Amino acid sequence: MPIAVRSHRSISTGPVDAMYEVVLDPSGGQADIDALRAALAVVGSYRSAAMRALKKRERDADWTMVEYDVKPDGVVVRVHQGACG
Numbered sequence: 871m872p873i874a875v876r877s878h879r880s881i882s883t884g885p886v887d888a889m890y891e892v893v894l895d896p897s898g899g900q901a902d903i904d905a906l907r908a909a910l911a912v913v914g915s916y917r918s919a920a921m922r923a924l925k926k927r928e929r930d931a932d933w934t935m936v937e938y939d940v941k942p943d944g945v946v947v948r949v950h951q952g953a954c955g
Contacts, residue, residue, distance in 0.1 A: 873897050886954065913938065920947035 874895040881889040896902035917936050921927065928934045931951035939946040 916945055916947055920949060924949060926951065 874897070876893040876895050878890065878892040881891055883889075896906070898905075916938065920936070926934075926949060928951075932954040933952055935950040937948040937950070939948070
């Protein structure tokens with residue numbers, strides 16, 4: 871089943887960045903929402919563990935981007951941080 875788009879909008883656009891929002895209707899209803907919520911909790915725990923291991927905080931940078939790579943023997947978490955100006 872395809873995932874339906876309920877709505878989309880531009881929240882802000884500027885010379886350096888833009889933010890958009892898309893609201894999706896999951897094809898599996900409440901079961902999909904519950905599964906996604908549980909999966910995001912797991913991803914959040916890996917993000918927190920990586921930030922603690924690196925002794926980094928998001929508030930110490932203007933932006934933080936986290937990438938995940940799931941390998942057969944572990945999870946690789948890459949943290950990119952930077953400043954806007």
